[in-house]
Structure formats: structure tokens, C-alpha cells
Amino acid sequence: MKVEDIKNIAVIGAGNMGHQISLLCAIHGYKTVCTDINEEILKKAEAFADKYLPGRVEKGKLTEEQARAARANITFTSSLEEAVKDADYVIEAVLEVLDLKRKIFKDLDKLTPPHAILATNSSAIVSSRIADVTSRPEKVLNLHFFNPALVMKLVEVVQGPHVSDETALVSFALCEKLDKVPVHLKKEVEGFLLNRIFAAITREALWLLEMGVASFEDIDKAQVFGAGHPMGTFRLMDLTGIDLTYIMGMEAFRATGDRSLLPSPSVVEKYVKGEYGQKTGKGWYDYTQE
Numbered sequence: 001m002k003v004e005d006i007k008n009i010a011v012i013g014a015g016n017m018g019h020q021i022s023l024l025c026a027i028h029g030y031k032t033v034c035t036d037i038n039e040e041i042l043k044k045a046e047a048f049a050d051k052y053l054p055g056r057v058e059k060g061k062l063t064e065e066q067a068r069a070a071r072a073n074i075t076f077t078s079s080l081e082e083a084v085k086d087a088d089y090v091i092e093a094v095l096e097v098l099d100l101k102r103k104i105f106k107d108l109d110k111l112t113p114p115h116a117i118l119a120t121n122s123s124a125i126v127s128s129r130i131a132d133v134t135s136r137p138e139k140v141l142n143l144h145f146f147n148p149a150l151v152m153k154l155v156e157v158v159q160g161p162h163v164s165d166e167t168a169l170v171s172f173a174l175c176e177k178l179d180k181v182p183v184h185l186k187k188e189v190e191g192f193l194l195n196r197i198f199a200a201i202t203r204e205a206l207w208l209l210e211m212g213v214a215s216f217e218d219i220d221k222a223q224v225f226g227a228g229h230p231m232g233t234f235r236l237m238d239l240t241g242i243d244l245t246y247i248m249g250m251e252a253f254r255a256t257g258d259r260s261l262l263p264s265p266s267v268v269e270k271y272v273k274g275e276y277g278q279k280t281g282k283g284w285y286d287y288t289q290e
């Protein structure tokens with residue numbers, strides 16, 4: 001398959017990542033179907049598209065015609081079968097739970113055309129832990145977008161040992177068509193490039209907080225004003241979801257047995273309280289007044 005053969009893209013999951021990845025594809029000319037099991041989330045994703053596109057026109061980033069075309073390119077459905085039946089390329093963005101992803105890829109293998117490439121947007125789970133449930137492991141890879149996917153340029157294209165050169169090349173080229181900056185990981189490693197670097201920073205920031213060395217606000221300030229980071233660890237965790245930080249820690253522990261990778265006590269506390277960050281109105285910071 002060549003990148004030019006990709007016409008139809010399906011995005012599985014319309015949450016934090018999926019609703020933006022699907023809109024990104026639609027804006028760049030792909031017939032895109034976004035699917036989720038949760039009707040409310042789908043409605044929110046559709047409402048986002050209806051608000052975002054005119055906003056881009058107002059800002060002069062899209063012409064009215066481009067916005068209209070993008071809107072016409074994207075559809076929303078709760079039927080997985082309907083969403084993927086004509087897909088040339090699938091991007092899965094459901095919860096970071098291995099068993100769920102394995103189940104979805106098993107279904108995708110049956111429901112998609114045989115030529116379709118099946119990508120996971122997982123933040124940490126390598127595709128070799130998923131590809132074996134399909135009959136086409138050479139077409140299953142990690143394609144890791146960053147949050148917010150409409151804005152962040154980086155995409156990690158991860159070529160595990162089972163992934164064909166063709167799949168990696170086509171995926172890399174697709175990212176360029178989406179106006180992203182792809183990087184090619186020649187080996188698969190849990191957490192990929194940037195999340196491994198961030199994990200080290202996050203571990204240290206949490207240790208400093210939990211040892212009472214500084215408040216989370218001051219740790220964030222140190223990163224922003226001393227290192228030039230656009231936001232500190234705690235603000236970033238609120239944006240990406242503290243639930244995701246928790247789940248990733250649990251998954252990393254399950255995958256390796258390494259207790260040092262378990263989520264730290266303050267993250268567990270937030271998770272148990274349901275304070276996940278921006279999406280719940282409260283995380284490290286309070287968003288209820290915004």
C-alpha cells in the first residue's frame with residue numbers, strides 16, 4: 001500500500017485524543033469516521049467539530065470552503081462495524097487498558113478490509129502486545145499523537161519487530177500528510193521517546209512534592225520559568241488526565257513487575273477521589289471557576 005491509497009480513516013474512541021485525531025484527519029481531506037461506545041462522548045465530539053471549524057475560519061486558519069469540506073468529511077457512529085468497514089487506516093484511541101485494546105484489535109481484524117493498517121495511539125503499550133491477536137501483525141503499529149492532537153506536531157511512529165517497512169513508511173508519510181512531524185522509533189520500547197523522558201521528570205516532581213520540598217504550584221513554576229517548559233508536570237497531568245497517569249503506572253508495573261513504576265501515593269489519592277484534572281473540573285488545580 002502507498003500513502004496515496006489511504007482515503008478512509010476510522011478513529012476508535014472519541015475521548016480526549018480521538019475527537020481531535022479524527023477532526024485532524026477530516027481537515028486534511030480524509031473521509032473519517034469517529035466511533036465510541038459512549039453516545040454522550042460522541043455528541044460532545046460532534047459538537048466540538050461544529051464549534052472548532054467556524055473558529056478556525058474566524059482566525060483565518062481555514063477558508064469557509066475548507067471548513068465545510070472538513071465537516072462533510074467526518075461522521076460519528078457508535079457502531080464499530082459501520083465505522084471500519086471501508087477503512088484503509090484505523091487509529092485506535094480507547095482507554096489505556098491492554099485487554100480492551102486486544103479485544104478491539106481482534107474485532108478490527110475481522111471487520112476491516114484486509115489491506116487496512118491498524119494503529120494504536122497508546123501512550124505506553126507496545127503494539128507487539130496487541131498485534132498477535134490479529135492475522136496481520138505486520139500491519140499493526142503504534143502511532144502516538146500528543147495532546148492536544150490538533151495542535152501538537154510530534155507523532156511517534158514505532159516500528160516493533162513484527163511491523164513491516166511498508167507499514168512504517170506509509171504511516172510516516174500519513175503523518176506528514178496530516179502536517180505533523182513524525183519521528184521513527186526503530187525499536188519498540190514501553191513509553192516510547194517523549195513519555196519516557198517525561199516519566200523521569202514526573203517521578204522526580206512527585207518525589208519533591210511528596211517529600212514536602214515544595215508545593216506543586218512552585219514545582220510547576222520552576223519548570224516554566226527556569227526550564228522554559230510550556231507548562232509544569234502538574235498542569236500537564238491535569239491536561240492529559242491523572243487517571244491516565246494512574247493507569248499507565250499500573251500497566252507499567254503489570255508489564256515489568258517493577259514496583260518503582262507503580263503510581264505514587266498522591267496520584268493514587270487523586271485517582272481514588274475521581275479528581276482526574278480538567279475533564280472532571282478538579283485535579284491538582286481547580287477548574288470549576290473557568
Ligand SMILES: NC(=O)c1ccc[n+]([C@@H]2O[C@H](COP(=O)([O-])OP(=O)(O)OC[C@H]3O[C@@H](n4cnc5c(N)ncnc54)[C@H](O)[C@@H]3O)[C@@H](O)[C@H]2O)c1
Nearest residue numbers: 013015016017036037038041093094095096122123147240
Ligand atoms: N490523554 C492524553 O494526553 C494522551 C496522549 C497520547 C496518547 N494517549 C492515549 O490515547 C488513548 C486514549 O486516551 P484518552 O485520553 O483519549 O482517553 P479518554 O478516556 O478521554 O477516551 C477514551 C474513549 O474510549 C472510549 N471507549 C472505551 N471502550 C471503547 C470501545 N470498546 N469502543 C469504542 N470506544 C471505546 C470511551 O468511551 C472514551 O470516550 C489511550 O491509549 C492513551 O494512552 C492519551
